[in-house]
Amino acid sequence: MKAKGKVFKYGDNVDTDVIIPARYLSTGDPKELRKHCMEDIDKDFAKNVEEGDIIVGRKNFGCGSSREHAPIAIKASGVSCVIAETFARIFYRNSFNVGLPIIESSEAAKKIEKDDELEIDFQTGEIRNLTKNEIYKGQPYPEFIQKIIENEGLVNYVKSNL
Amino acid sequence: MGMTMTQKILAEHANLKEVVPDQFIEADLDMVLGNDITAPVAIKEFFKMGGKDVFHKEKVALVPDHFTPNKDIKSAEQCKYMREFAYDKDIKNYFEIGEMGIEHALLPEKGLVVAGDVVIGADSHTCTYGALGAFSTGVGSTDMAAGMARGKCWFKVPSAIKFELTGKPNKFVSGKDIILHIIGKIGVDGARYKSMEFMGDGIANLSMDDRFTIANMAIEAGAKNGIFIVDDRTRAYIQNHSTREFKEYTPDADAIYDEEYTIDLATIRPTLSFPYSPDNTRTIDEVEDIEIDQIVIGSCTNGRIDDLRAAAEILKGNKIDRKVRAIIFPATQKIYLQAIEEGLIKIFIEAGAIVSTPTCGPCLGGHMGILAEGERAVATTNRNFVGRMGHAKSEVYLASPAIAAASAITGKITNPEDII
Numbered sequence: 001m002k003a004k005g006k007v008f009k010y011g012d013n014v015d016t017d018v019i020i021p022a023r024y025l026s027t028g029d030p031k032e033l034r035k036h037c038m039e040d041i042d043k044d045f046a047k048n049v050e051e052g053d054i055i056v057g058r059k060n061f062g063c064g065s066s067r068e069h070a071p072i073a074i075k076a077s078g079v080s081c082v083i084a085e086t087f088a089r090i091f092y093r094n095s096f097n098v099g100l101p102i103i104e105s106s107e108a109a110k111k112i113e114k115d116d117e118l119e120i121d122f123q124t125g126e127i128r129n130l131t132k133n134e135i136y137k138g139q140p141y142p143e144f145i146q147k148i149i150e151n152e153g154l155v156n157y158v159k160s161n162l
Numbered sequence: 163m164g165m166t167m168t169q170k171i172l173a174e175h176a177n178l179k180e181v182v183p184d185q186f187i188e189a190d191l192d193m194v195l196g197n198d199i200t201a202p203v204a205i206k207e208f209f210k211m212g213g214k215d216v217f218h219k220e221k222v223a224l225v226p227d228h229f230t231p232n233k234d235i236k237s238a239e240q241c242k243y244m245r246e247f248a249y250d251k252d253i254k255n256y257f258e259i260g261e262m263g264i265e266h267a268l269l270p271e272k273g274l275v276v277a278g279d280v281v282i283g284a285d286s287h288t289c290t291y292g293a294l295g296a297f298s299t300g301v302g303s304t305d306m307a308a309g310m311a312r313g314k315c316w317f318k319v320p321s322a323i324k325f326e327l328t329g330k331p332n333k334f335v336s337g338k339d340i341i342l343h344i345i346g347k348i349g350v351d352g353a354r355y356k357s358m359e360f361m362g363d364g365i366a367n368l369s370m371d372d373r374f375t376i377a378n379m380a381i382e383a384g385a386k387n388g389i390f391i392v393d394d395r396t397r398a399y400i401q402n403h404s405t406r407e408f409k410e411y412t413p414d415a416d417a418i419y420d421e422e423y424t425i426d427l428a429t430i431r432p433t434l435s436f437p438y439s440p441d442n443t444r445t446i447d448e449v450e451d452i453e454i455d456q457i458v459i460g461s462c463t464n465g466r467i468d469d470l471r472a473a474a475e476i477l478k479g480n481k482i483d484r485k486v487r488a489i490i491f492p493a494t495q496k497i498y499l500q501a502i503e504e505g506l507i508k509i510f511i512e513a514g515a516i517v518s519t520p521t522c523g524p525c526l527g528g529h530m531g532i533l534a535e536g537e538r539a540v541a542t543t544n545r546n547f548v549g550r551m552g553h554a555k556s557e558v559y560l561a562s563p564a565i566a567a568a569s570a571i572t573g574k575i576t577n578p579e580d581i582i
């Protein structure tokens with residue numbers, strides 16, 4: 001499984017409230033949520049994001065509440081992967097569970113810049129920066145996490161394993 | 163490579179000889195927990211997954227505690243949905259009013275968690291059971307749904323921070339003061355992703371209730387779990403509450419810890435967290451005159467019998483300031499009854515406090531004691547974020563039951579040493 005796209009870059013502590021503000025939580029519909037994704041930190045995100053694009057943050061990405069709406073909104077925007085130095089714990093779990101691939105790599109999170117073009121191989125955990133001609137190493141996922149991602153989330157994964 | 167207590171428990175539940183930090187594993191679960199807020203969402207996901215029966219009728223616990231006794235129609239409907247599922251699926255550990263208690267006080271009391279278990283709960287304070295030498299952690303509703311369906315959960319193996327506790331805490335220094343002291347030291351993300359492992363000869367000086375309080379707030383340092391080494395007191399507690407076999411895990415001599423702290427409990431002072439973060443701590447000696455409107459004694463952090471005894475010791479024969487509303491909520495029915503038998507409830511009522519049936523109630527700003535704009539409360543709960551107990555401009559000061567009780571008498575934040 002591979003992903004390719006251009007980068008949206010953010011800083012430390014991108015919290016679940018800026019990823020999807022609480023005022024839009026009255027719906028769980030991904031199509032509605034994507035309209036407001038990252039609205040409070042980057043109001044043009046929803047307009048500019050394209051299928052396959054990649055979000056790169058720094059420390060403690062996804063901190064705050066346990067709302068699963070946050071990774072759902074990012075995924076519904078077409079984002080193929082989120083890379084950060086570190087993720088907040090519950091966001092981390094929820095991302096895999098809703099089928100949003102995420103990678104922790106301090107090197108990648110530090111060196112990658114806005115609008116860089118990346119290619120990610122989820123089997124090897126390799127992140128290629130096509131713009132800068134650099135390669136960073138993330139941790140490859142074990143088989144069953146890959147299966148969760150390939151099944152687009154835990155619900156489908158469990159369905160095929162019950 | 164040596165393993166920590168947590169790593170050993172996870173390895174065994176994943177049927178692996180060894181695990182290393184950051185490794186992804188899938189582990190067998192001994193208990194899956196949900197409450198009236200998270201379980202209804204999880205039940206919907208469970209059906210979407212094609213779930214029919216839960217993986218084990220005795221290894222799922224459903225506890226309506228947050229908005230119960232139902233505070234409004236919406237919460238009544240959520241509880242109804244959960245209740246019907248519990249009866250339909252023949253879930254043995256469903257605890258309705260009359261039998262219920264705050265989930266994290268109830269499960270150990272009912273003997274549903276023992277040392278060596280792996281437990282997930284769709285509630286962030288599921289980490290409480292680490293006091294018993296179990297691995298337990300909070301998850302999202304989808305994880306809970308999958309846990310109910312398959313009896314398994316995926317984990318990323320955590321690294322750990324070791325806390326070597328020595329010495330004996332002074333009077334009026336409880337588990338709450340110790341954990342607030344630690345969170346103040348390492349910060350709200352000081353243990354992010356990690357286990358907090360507690361050991362050392364000072365542990366012998368901590369009651370089980372102190373340990374529950376400490377493990378309960380591991381999440382407030384960002385930890386995945388907090389866990390105590392098992393000693394005689396743990397064994398006695400488990401044997402008194404459960405018929406289940408349990409297994410003790412000790413860290414390997416060459417276990418690797420990211421950081422190690424040695425904390426002399428004798429040096430810790432009564433400690434509070436000021437608004438709006440649990441790591442914004444001060445010792446009682448650093449607190450100037452702060453007038454208060456309410457005190458709350460209870461919650462999964464401090465609603466156990468030790469906590470009620472500590473409050474009663476201070477309130478006995480005293481009157482609560484007439485400007486202060488004092489709300490005390492025992493965490494379970496059993497604790498409530500014990501408090502009646504010990505005469506604690508009489509002391510509370512004579513001092514001018516009210517005593518509530520077990521509920522999360524005011525802890526999450528649900529019901530039973532919401533704060534108005536500008537009001538201040540001293541609470542024995544675990545979070546003092548903006549708006550946690552009511553209006554966004556209200557303030558919560560986290561503290562021990564002794565500080566809360568002393569403050570109720572004077573109407574301002576008070577050192578219990580000044581009352582007795």
Ligand code: SF4
Pocket residue numbers: 228264265266285287461462463521522525526543544
């Ligand atoms: S008492 Fe408070 S912290 Fe504990 S489970 Fe209830 S709401 Fe959560």
